[in-house]
Amino acid sequence: MTLRRRPRSPAQIFAMPLLLAIATIVGLVVGLTGEGFRDGLSWLLLALPLVVLAAAWARRG
């Protein structure tokens, strides 16, 4: 991957991390509030960081 010439703004840098953090927190709490559908949603949300990792690994330079 090449270095970008124009630096990214903090908003750009933290957009994805913020999204993942929100998904994680919502996933953790939703699982606490019930069984069944809520558990399933919690698994999906908590799997998101791992999916992102796998994608980054597949695109590694």
Next chain:
Amino acid sequence: MTSGSIRTWYWVHKWSGILSTLFLLMLCLTGLPLIFHDEIEALTGEDYEATLAGTPSAEGGQPLDAMLNLAMAERPGEVPLFMAFSQTSPLLTVTTGPSPDAPGDRMTLLFFDRATGRSLGPAPGGGVMDFLLQLHTDMFLGLPGMFLLGGMGVVFLLALVSGVVLYAPFMRRLGFGTLRTGRSKRLSWLDQHNLLGIVALAWMVVVGATGAINAFADPMVASWQEREVARMTAAYAGLDPLPPERYGSLDRAMASAQAALPGRSPQFIAFPGGAWSSAHHYAVFFQGDTPLTQHLLTPALIDAESGGLTDSREMPVINQALMMSKPLHFGDYGGLPLKLLWAALDVATIWVLWTGLLLWLRRRPGAVDRRVMEISQGGLADARA
């Protein structure tokens, strides 16, 4: 971000990391099998929850007095300390000890089937899982060990915060998810450390913070006992502690407690004289009646001699926070898939710690400026220096 502030945050990140990494590695490694302790215990035939059939012990079965008599017959000369119920199986446990205020290592845990009234013998224990749990909780150092690990949890949180601050200058010219594995080893470690750290960040913050809260559980319970229980049982202040031979019927006590908190399921009874009650009361702890509040316990204090209700009050906010933090630390509230995710994120944390350690151990000689430059240039210190 100026290179001066990068330098400051780098210093915070370096030292909070150095201080906590070895402890955190130990916690992550011992925590990994502990996530699956139910499954591991089932494999070794120690999981009575899965094998006993019948009404859950929290709902019914043989009378509590009969179960307690059975337990005391197995431990002559001792006194009862706790009786705990299962929400899913007839398993009922009784903890005994040489005296009402016996410390944890003098207690004996006995298992019973409340449906049949059969004794299942002493709880299996002393195995590898117990060893790991002890290491994970206090490193065999008791309360000071718990405080030390709790403190390390706080230092770990500081490392996470400073890591996020340094993520910004590092990623200024890099796209999210950058992993440069084809160049130098150091660059590869840096990218892995940054990516794994930021991706698992929220999970690490939650598990780190809830772990730190749990480390201070004992003083929080002691404070509840000193303030709240003392206030609720003010009428008994100055009386001699109730001797065990005058303990009254548990079934009558449970009936009074359930009348005070109807519709809730009991989790355990703390006997008089221990850390969870007064010197004259059975404290019957009930779960909340919704999924969210089932981790929150509310005690009903029952006069242990007469079996009548003395008082019932919600636990203070700090104790409620402690109770809510437990499932968030253990990851045991969403079935096996949640445990597997917990394990994967735990391994990710181990890798963040390991690459962080490597980055520090294998740093090339040179002033701190080189590392500050490395951060501000997205890892390419040499290309720019």
